[in-house]
Amino acid sequence: MGQLDRRTFLKAGAAVALTGCSDSEPATATPKPTGTTRPTAAAAAPNWNSFARSLKGRLFLPSTSGYAAAHQLFNPRWDATRPAAVVKAVNATDVQRSITFARANRLVMVPKSGGHSYVGASAIADGLMVDLGAIRGMSYANGVLTVGAGARLYDVHAFLDRYGRSLPTGTCPTVGVAGLALGGGLGIHTRAFGLTCDRILSMGVITADGVARTISTTVDPDLFWAMRGSGGGNLGVVTSFRFATIPATRLGFFRLTWPESKAAAVVRGWQQFARSAPVTSWGNLHLVARSxxxxxxxxxxxxxxxxxxxxxxxxxxxxxxRASTRSITVKTHMEAVEYLGGGTTSPRTGFLAGSDVLKGPMDAATIIALLGAVKSAARAKTPASAIIDPLGGQAAKQPAGGASWPWRSALGVIQWYSGLAAHPSSAQLRVAQTFVTNGHRAVRKYSAGGYVNYVETGRSVSTYYGASLDRLRSVKQKYDPGNFFRTPYTLS
Known part of the structure; x- marks a missing residue:
C-alpha cells in the first residue's frame, strides 16, 4: 500500500476487527505461453541444479527448507499459491539469469519487492518468483538517493533522516519502494512534492530480453515514461532507483472527528478542502464502519x-x-514516519481492497450513496472503511520527461478496505467483496477508474491507465513483444 493506508487507519484510532472478496478470486493464475515463449515441442524439465549454481543468491524449491517462508506475501490469503521456485536475488545479474531461465523453460516469472499487492500479484502458481528483497543497499549524495529496489519504506526514511532528507512515499513501513514508486505512490507529501514516481531520476531495469538498462529522460525515454506510473511487473524488473529527495522537516498534524450526523457535511467540506487548500496542507478522510x-x-x-x-x-x-474532538501536534520526520506507519514494521495482515479515482467533487446524491455503502457494512458488522486521499497541488503536474500515471486532474483516490482473517472462508470473502462492489456502485458517476497500486480482481486492467493506455501498449510491444511479463493483472 502506498499513501495513508490501512496502517494509518489502524494507528489513527479508527481500528476495527479485521476479518473479509470473491470466493472465486484466483491466486495469480498461470497464463499460457505466448509470442516468442510458445513451445514447438515437448520441453525437458527445468534444470534447477544448473540454474541454482549460476546464481549468487539462493534458489528455493518446494523440497527446500525455507520454501514456505520464501514465497509468503504480506497477505496470508496467498500462502496456498505455490510457485515452482523462488529466487532470492542479490544483484541485477541474478535477475537477468532468472529471466533467461524462465524464458528458456517457458515459465511465467513475477518480481516481488515488498509483497503487498492486493491480488497477490507477486505470487505465481507453478511459475518463478524473483524476490528482490535483498537488493536494498542505499547511498546518498547531493540531494539524490540511490536505492535498491527491494528496500522497505521505513528503512529508506531512516537512512535519509541521517542527512536531513526525506522522500514522498506511502506510510506502511514494510512496503517495498519499487512496488510503490512504479504504480505512482501517494502519501502525505503528495500535494507539496508530487508522487513517489515523480521523484525518480533514473532506474536500473532488466527488460524481457534480459538486457540491463539504465533508463531516464534521455535514455529509453519512452520506457522511463511508461514505468513511472504503470505499475510493477508490466515492462521489466527494476533493480535500482535514483530519487530526487526533499527536506525532512517537522510536520504539524491534526486529527478532527465529527459525529455521524455531520458525515455528509464533512464529505462536502473535505472536497472543498482538497480543491482549495494550499499545497502545504493535506488531509485524508476516513469513513469507518463500526461494529x-x-x-x-x-x-x-x-x-x-x-x-x-x-x-x-x-x-x-x-x-x-467545529469538530467534536480535535488533536493538534507537531512531529519530527521520524516521529511522523513511525506514527503514520504504526511503528517500524507491520505484521502480515489479511484484507480485501479496491479503489476508485474521483474525477471531481461528488454531488449530494453520490455522497449519500457513498455513506450508505459504508453504513450497510456497519449494519452487517463487516469491518470496512472508505479512505479518501486528496490529489492536486504538485501531483497535478507532470514531472520532467512525463509519467504514465494518468490521474493528474483528479480530486482524490478512494480506497475501499475490508479486513479479513488470515485464511478466510468463502462467506467472509463474499461479504467483503459485497462492500467493495457496493462502494464502486455508489460513486460510479464520479469514478474515472482505479489506482494501479490498488489493483483488484475482476476489474478490467484498462481502467487503471486512462488516457495513457494506448501509449503504454505501444511501449509494451516495443520492449516486451512476446508478452513475457504476463499475469491476469498486467498490460497485454
Whole structure:
C-alpha cells in the first residue's frame, strides 16, 4: 500500500476487527505461453541444479527448507499459491539469469519487492518468483538517493533522516519502494512534492530480453515514461532507483472527528478542502464502519509548514462546524514516519481492497450513496472503511520527461478496505467483496477508474491507465513483444 493506508487507519484510532472478496478470486493464475515463449515441442524439465549454481543468491524449491517462508506475501490469503521456485536475488545479474531461465523453460516469472499487492500479484502458481528483497543497499549524495529496489519504506526514511532528507512515499513501513514508486505512490507529501514516481531520476531495469538498462529522460525515454506510473511487473524488473529527495522537516498534524450526523457535511467540506487548500496542507478522510452499526468520521491531516491549527481551522470552515474532538501536534520526520506507519514494521495482515479515482467533487446524491455503502457494512458488522486521499497541488503536474500515471486532474483516490482473517472462508470473502462492489456502485458517476497500486480482481486492467493506455501498449510491444511479463493483472 502506498499513501495513508490501512496502517494509518489502524494507528489513527479508527481500528476495527479485521476479518473479509470473491470466493472465486484466483491466486495469480498461470497464463499460457505466448509470442516468442510458445513451445514447438515437448520441453525437458527445468534444470534447477544448473540454474541454482549460476546464481549468487539462493534458489528455493518446494523440497527446500525455507520454501514456505520464501514465497509468503504480506497477505496470508496467498500462502496456498505455490510457485515452482523462488529466487532470492542479490544483484541485477541474478535477475537477468532468472529471466533467461524462465524464458528458456517457458515459465511465467513475477518480481516481488515488498509483497503487498492486493491480488497477490507477486505470487505465481507453478511459475518463478524473483524476490528482490535483498537488493536494498542505499547511498546518498547531493540531494539524490540511490536505492535498491527491494528496500522497505521505513528503512529508506531512516537512512535519509541521517542527512536531513526525506522522500514522498506511502506510510506502511514494510512496503517495498519499487512496488510503490512504479504504480505512482501517494502519501502525505503528495500535494507539496508530487508522487513517489515523480521523484525518480533514473532506474536500473532488466527488460524481457534480459538486457540491463539504465533508463531516464534521455535514455529509453519512452520506457522511463511508461514505468513511472504503470505499475510493477508490466515492462521489466527494476533493480535500482535514483530519487530526487526533499527536506525532512517537522510536520504539524491534526486529527478532527465529527459525529455521524455531520458525515455528509464533512464529505462536502473535505472536497472543498482538497480543491482549495494550499499545497502545504493535506488531509485524508476516513469513513469507518463500526461494529455497533454506526460510522466513525474523521480527517487526519498535516501541514508542511508546521501550522496544523490553521489547516484544521480551514477544513472546519469548509465543513461548517467545529469538530467534536480535535488533536493538534507537531512531529519530527521520524516521529511522523513511525506514527503514520504504526511503528517500524507491520505484521502480515489479511484484507480485501479496491479503489476508485474521483474525477471531481461528488454531488449530494453520490455522497449519500457513498455513506450508505459504508453504513450497510456497519449494519452487517463487516469491518470496512472508505479512505479518501486528496490529489492536486504538485501531483497535478507532470514531472520532467512525463509519467504514465494518468490521474493528474483528479480530486482524490478512494480506497475501499475490508479486513479479513488470515485464511478466510468463502462467506467472509463474499461479504467483503459485497462492500467493495457496493462502494464502486455508489460513486460510479464520479469514478474515472482505479489506482494501479490498488489493483483488484475482476476489474478490467484498462481502467487503471486512462488516457495513457494506448501509449503504454505501444511501449509494451516495443520492449516486451512476446508478452513475457504476463499475469491476469498486467498490460497485454
Amino acid at each position: 455497533n452499526g454506526s460510522l466513525s468520521v474523521h480527517v487526519l491531516g498535516i501541514s508542511t509548514t508546521g501550522d496544523a491549527a490553521a489547516a484544521a481551522a480551514q477544513l472546519e470552515s469548509f465543513v461548517g462546524s
